[in-house]
């Protein structure tokens with residue numbers, strides 16, 4: 200696994216995710232925010248949406264980028280304002296890891312290491328032995 204150092208740009212991305220969540224954090228529906236930076240520097244954000252199946256914030260941020268015509272993803276981060284996340288950053292769930300792998304297997308994800316230090320790893324490293332759709336094999 201290749202671990203990358205967090206840059207100032209990455210810390211700004213964490214802050215962007217936090218800014219997205221604060222106005223809508225009502226303790227139930229919107230508890231996670233995400234920010235996605237594309238390779239051209241554009242940033243797209245999202246919050247989780249509750250419902251029967253709901254949607255993680257990462258899906259909403261990726262959907263916003265795709266809607267804007269940008270699929271060249273660089274780095275994503277998700278944050279949670281709850282005390283369970285001391286610096287706010289939370290790891291993506293398995294469903295998000297698979298989705299991000301299918302869109303952009305080499306995109307970077309900001310997560311906490313085992314000591315609570317922010318690091319950056321590829322989504323490929325977060326999802327070993329990923330399912331690969333036959334139509335997507337050239338990306339894997």
Ligand SMILES: [Zn+2]
Nearest residue numbers: 255291292295
């Ligand atoms: Zn998720």
